[in-house]
Amino acid sequence: MVIGHQSAIPHYRVPFYQKLKEMAGDEWNFGVVFDPNQQERSNDFCEEVQIDNFGFQTLPTSTGHWCMGRKQFVWQSMGSYVDRASLIITDTQLSNLSYPWYGLTRNPNCRWALWGHASNMNLSDTENSKCFQRFKSHIKRRYVHKADAFFAYTEGQKTELVKNGHCPSKVYVIDNTVDLQRQREIALTQLPDRVAIRAMLGFQKDDKIFVMVGRLLPGRRIEYLIETFNTLVNLNSCAKLIVIGGGNIDFDSSLQSAVGVSFVGSVSDPVILGQYLTAADAYIAPGMIGLGILQPLAHEMPVLGFNLETHGPEIEYLNTKNSTLLPRETPPHLFADFLNSWCENVPVSRNESVFESIAHLTLDNMAKKFDYAVRRTLSLP
Numbered sequence: 001m002v003i004g005h006q007s008a009i010p011h012y013r014v015p016f017y018q019k020l021k022e023m024a025g026d027e028w029n030f031g032v033v034f035d036p037n038q039q040e041r042s043n044d045f046c047e048e049v050q051i052d053n054f055g056f057q058t059l060p061t062s063t064g065h066w067c068m069g070r071k072q073f074v075w076q077s078m079g080s081y082v083d084r085a086s087l088i089i090t091d092t093q094l095s096n097l098s099y100p101w102y103g104l105t106r107n108p109n110c111r112w113a114l115w116g117h118a119s120n121m122n123l124s125d126t127e128n129s130k131c132f133q134r135f136k137s138h139i140k141r142r143y144v145h146k147a148d149a150f151f152a153y154t155e156g157q158k159t160e161l162v163k164n165g166h167c168p169s170k171v172y173v174i175d176n177t178v179d180l181q182r183q184r185e186i187a188l189t190q191l192p193d194r195v196a197i198r199a200m201l202g203f204q205k206d207d208k209i210f211v212m213v214g215r216l217l218p219g220r221r222i223e224y225l226i227e228t229f230n231t232l233v234n235l236n237s238c239a240k241l242i243v244i245g246g247g248n249i250d251f252d253s254s255l256q257s258a259v260g261v262s263f264v265g266s267v268s269d270p271v272i273l274g275q276y277l278t279a280a281d282a283y284i285a286p287g288m289i290g291l292g293i294l295q296p297l298a299h300e301m302p303v304l305g306f307n308l309e310t311h312g313p314e315i316e317y318l319n320t321k322n323s324t325l326l327p328r329e330t331p332p333h334l335f336a337d338f339l340n341s342w343c344e345n346v347p348v349s350r351n352e353s354v355f356e357s358i359a360h361l362t363l364d365n366m367a368k369k370f371d372y373a374v375r376r377t378l379s380l381p
Contacts, residue, residue, distance in 0.1 A: 001030040001374065002059065002081045004090040005098055005115070007074050010060070011268050012291065015179040019194050021056040028374060033078050049268075073097055085110055087378055091146060091152065092116035103260065104146060112379050114150040115174070117312065118161050132204040149377040151370065154313040161162070172373035176314060178291055178307040178359040179270075183221040183298035184355065186274035191350060192301070198279045203240065208343035210304075211280035213294040216251040219310050221287035224332055226258045228286070231336035233260035236343050241284070253325055263311050277301060281346045282305050285334075287313050297322055297358050300350035304342070306330065322354045 005013065009032055017032055024030065050106065051058075066073040069206060074096040082088055082102045083181065090099040090112050103112045118141075124343035141164050144150060152158040153176035162168050190197060203209060216222055223239070232239045243255050246266035255263035267273045273295065277283075283296035290312035293303050303323040305352075326338065374380075 002033065003030055004033040004076070004078065004086045004088070004096070006091055006093065007063065007076060007096045008034075008056075009034050009049060012178045014049060014054060015182070016177075016363055016366060017054070017056045017317065019363045020370055023367040023371045024374075027380065028378065029057070031057040031081065033061050033076060033081070035061055035063045035076065035369060037063070052316040057179065067239075071095070078102060079352055082106060082110065087113065087374065088114060089374075092118065092140065094140065094143065100143060104242045113149040113373070113377055114147045115153070118144060118150070118152070118157055118164075120337065126172070129277070135340045149373065151373050152313075156316045157313040163297050168202060172369065172376065174373060175370040176291065177366050177368050178294050179356070179363055180294055180298055180361055182270060182344055183274070183295055184359075186270055187278065187299040189354075189362045190274050190278040194278050196365045197275050201275065201279050203279060204238075206238050207240050208236065208238050208346055209240045209242065209243065209280040210282050210284045210339065211276055211296070212284045212286070213244045213267075213277075213295060214290070215247040216245050216255075217247060219288040222251045222254065225286045225334075226254055227332040228335045228339070229258060229260050231333050235336060235340045239339065239343055242280060244273065244276060271301045274299070284343060288312065289318070293317060293323075294358060294361065296353055300352055300354045302351075302354060317358050319357060322357045325371075
């Protein structure tokens with residue numbers, strides 16, 4: 001079996017593939033398409049991965065890039081692997097042209113499953129762009145119907161697929177997640193030392209700390225966040241923001257010069273990341289929401305975000321117990337007012353119910369559901 005995902009192996013997927021290897025046993029095996037030069041390409045995931053310690057098979061490839069206007073496309077050679085496979089599982093991203101090519105031209109004895117976003121996530125505010133993006137969403141919906149199965153990230157994503165005409169018996173929910181158990185273990189270890197950790201990181205007792213973690217992509221609304229904090233620090237000098245992530249040099253420089261903002265850059269060590277999450281009072285998600293929200297929730301920290309059209313399926317993991325979502329139209333100065341009010345009413349202690357709302361999203365659960373989906377797609381017992 002061949003797996004292709006996001007043209008790379010992101011650091012957060014490594015524990016999942018390791019767990020999947022344990023789950024598969026001897027009945028079926030898989031390899032993950034991987035470019036050994038992944039770390040050298042700044043346009044991909046910037047967090048380091050320990051290649052020697054993967055513990056699962058990788059399928060080496062090379063990656064070609066070219067641009068058409070502002071859109072970048074990718075090609076990864078994997079034909080020799082697909083020719084020998086009984087099943088290929090690829091991401092839905094159409095920017096990696098090898099995924100649809102190998103899926104649509106596979107031999108008749110090979111099954112094809114998709115996982116990833118079922119609709120186009122790159123929406124824009126301009127009307128012309130919205131029309132084009134709606135056209136792309138239509139193409140993507142047509143494209144996903146060509147696969148033999150779809151491994152949906154969430155129940156809501158399955159509902160969307162079935163609504164768009166996908167056969168319910170060919171859509172399997174896998175409950176997309178990260179290594180939540182590891183994150184929780186770190187949180188339980190660090191939370192009792194929260195005061196000391198805040199001091200170690202250079203924060204004062206009265207500081208009200210917000211944190212954002214994730215790749216610095218346009219959909220994250222980094223400019224909106226910077227403008228918000230330019231206003232907030234004038235309302236409350238104790239308000240601080242920690243931004244953790246990388247991927248866009250322009251955002252890097254803007255964050256480094258922003259008032260009240262501590263830009264840490266990329267952090268892949270879960271213990272170090274945990275220290276920042278332990279120190280913070282709330283997690284801010286000004287733009288697209290995805291898997292990143294699980295990390296603060298493991299630390300019993302609420303998420304402050306917005307109702308946007310660009311969220312990933314993982315938005316379903318948020319509810320009134322663990323988050324507050326503001327209207328999309330909220331301008332930066334009103335968001336600053338909201339955060340200022342939050343600063344004045346920061347909870348004295350963490351709330352364990354925040355974690356309990358997502359405690360079921362373990363890697364064991366995801367691997368079991370993925371294993372079940374593979375077996376049903378291949379008609380295995």
